[in-house]
Amino acid sequence: MKLGSLKHGRDGRLVVVSRDLARCVEATGIAPSLLIALEDWRRTEPLLRALADDLEHDRADGVMEFNPANAAAPLPRTWEFLDGSAYLPHVERVRAARGATVPESFYDDPLMYQATASGFMGPRDAVPVADESYGIDFESEVVVVTGDVPMGATVDEAAAAIRLVGLVNDVSLRNLIPGELAKGFGFLQSKPRSALSPVFVTPDELGGYWRDTVLHRPLLSTLNGEAFGHPDAGTDMQFNFARLVEHAARTRPLAAGTLVGSGTIANQDTGVGASCLAEKRMLEIIADGKPVTPFMRFGDSIRIEMLDDDGDSIFGAIEQVIEKYEH
Template identity: 55%
Template sequence: MKLASLKEGRDGSLVVVSRDLQLACRADGIAATLQAALDNWDECERGLNAMYQRLNRGECAHAFAFDTAACAAPLPRAYQWADGSAYVSHIELVRKARGADMPPGFWTDPLMYQGMSDGFLGPCEPIELADEAWGIDFEGEIAVITGDVPMGTTEASALPHVRLLMLVNDVSLRNLVPAELAKGFGFFQSKPATSCSPVAVTPDELGQHWQNARLHLPLRVFLNNQLFGHPNAGVDMTFGFDRLIAHACLSRHLSAGTVIGSGTVSNRDESTGSCCIAERRTRELLNTGEASTPFMQFGDSVRMEMLDEQGRSIFGAIDQQLVRYKAAQLSR
């Protein structure tokens, strides 16, 4: 089934979306918000799925045209956003460009940081930032939304806790990263608001493409309407979502509505392009001695989408423009 949240209130209004993303129906009487549905998944899933089936058969009396521009993020506010870095070859590439050795533990123990979750951006909302000198970059990722996950859940028992999958654009400010990491305390200012696809889908919607806790389809990323990359998200993913979930809950419970990201989707095969500017710049540096692709400038646009084998959009598209943030004038 496919679910989305309309821009109504801080936490949105839950709607069920047809498989072809053409129609939607409010989840009235089942759950007002996606978080409410996740909190009571065992009770809500059956009703939501029944509505989804009726909607796909054209039997939902109150259906209306689905508009991604009217969507907030599926979870406008989440209790937790834990972003991994599951494509270790991506890390290896970046470290190689600056002459740094690859610690062996990176291949056996996932990297993960806790990011900003109190305000995810909707799929068509602008990326508002104050300064191009920050090195503004996009990062195309896959993310899962979990139910309640008990502390100590193992990799072998993690996948049943996955409720939904979606796409995310994990915006990074590359020129702020070095100073933050030098403090030895992780990311904060260099990781502003993350953007999400209009629709989140249950794993069964992905069919054979959801295997081994990985989503085996290309993630298509466009910068200013030009294809930037299309790496397959299931290829070269060192840690599956089962491992990422087990890593996240080693010493804590995860509440329903926890979002866990894959990190930038990346393939060793350079012909698939990249899902972030930093990776392209790294490859340019290694191949030619100079990084020539600039980071984003105000007015640039980025689009991310995943298609099924028939060329149909699965999650809808993240389609955003970078704009200069102008701080609100506070009244005295």
């Protein structure tokens, strides 16, 4: 089952989307928004699945074209976005570029921070940034959406709580990060709003690509129309999503609709490219002592997408242009 939201108010209008991403039907008679559907999942899931089946078999009324340009983020806002860093090749390279090693604890204890969840950009929304000097970067990631998760949940309970899977562009302002981390209190201004893929899908929709709560497909990043990276999300993931959700819920319950991110997809094989500019710059520093690749500028574009074995888009593409923000 694939779910999305059309732009409408702050929380969008819930739609069920066809497997080929071409058509959709409003599901507001079941729940007005995806967040409300997730909060009442026991009731809404079977109804949404029935509507999805009707859509696939041409039995649904009110079918319309699904146009990502008219789509909001599937969850335009939610309670929490907790972003991990589960691909340690990314962490290792960032630290190696400044002559630091990775602490042993990083291999057993997930890295995670609390990102902004008050609003997500739609898949075709421009990324507003006030100043190019901030060091504008994209981060191509996988994200899951949970149901209610009790505090102290086990890994098995965390796995069972995963409701949906999607993609995220976790926008980062790299030149603001060092100053914030130096304060010893984490990210804030350096992590603005992120963008979500046109649809989120239920794990069963992914078939054999979803194994052990890991998504086993390459994630494609295209910068200004040129292929940038295609690391496999199922390779070199130190902590699967069940482990990340369990970590997030260790000292707090998670409300239905919580997003948990994988962190930037990265593989040990550097030949597959990268999922963010920072990593490419770090590899340049390691090789030549200085970065050559610039951060993004106004007018630059990024496309993030995952395809199945037939070359069809699974979640639809995030396609964004960097835009100067005028207050």
